[in-house]
Amino acid sequence: MVAIEIKKVGLTDIRQLQEISRQTFIETFAGGNTEENMQKYLEECFTMDKLTSELTNPDSEFYFALSGNKVIGYVKINFGQAQTELKDQKALEIERIYVLKEFYGKKVGQVLYDTAVEIAKLKSADYLWLGVWEENPRAINFYKKNGFVEFDKHIFKLGNDEQTDIMMKLQLGKN
Template identity: 65%
Template structure:
């Protein structure tokens, strides 16, 4: 496979981000969720307004995985006040790692994950944490394989449905 480039996402990339964001979320969760809940979530979380706000936030960063000029996956990390929970200045949150379905199992997620760890180290974070849906077994085993351990649970709302996310963390050693 050709070289995959990891590149920071800027405002000019917003339409590409919206496209891959909606597509990968839909591919990952549509089978297990009601159509109207999916639509509502995608319309809210992946609107141009919402993505503009997130891209302009200095405590969040987005990165594409690019193959032959095409985005095939993306990463979103948060630090400081932008973390969805914990808000620990010594931590970095991986909010999203999504990869287009046809590239699953091709180490794209691993490259994005390694980028997140590199950012965490550059920021001298003591640990990295994330929330992952308990039914997303692929993702749970991916993070366990990378050394994450479960430390809590929280409720994630998708439309009118409540789902349980496992909260996992990885302590970084220098």
């Protein structure tokens, strides 16, 4: 187990956010996608302009997982109108949880996930939801282990490739 510190990401961290976003996305998805589609997605979704817009959206938050001073993963959460689909005021979307491959199996994803759950509770959300690629069994199993259930599917465009995401949700208990 690695000592993990969580830090809210601000505009001053944008270069680090871009680096970790690109690196973890490539590590996670390059094996199952064409180089062209990967490049197109990276150029559309992880530009400085796009990340600045996401970071300055009051309904989105990013949190880094740090080991020492090294960023080893991050989570992006959305609420209200920033949610990619449902836009339910009583929900929180986990849009991304990504961890550097070298830290797989070291509970980094779990700590980031637990952070999202805590924020959802602070915001009085009734449930969390997310979309996960149907060909990412590692992530699907992680969410199932944490109590998520499938409720729908949607199309995710990666470059020119239309892929199916499984939509999953977790009801939060009222304290």
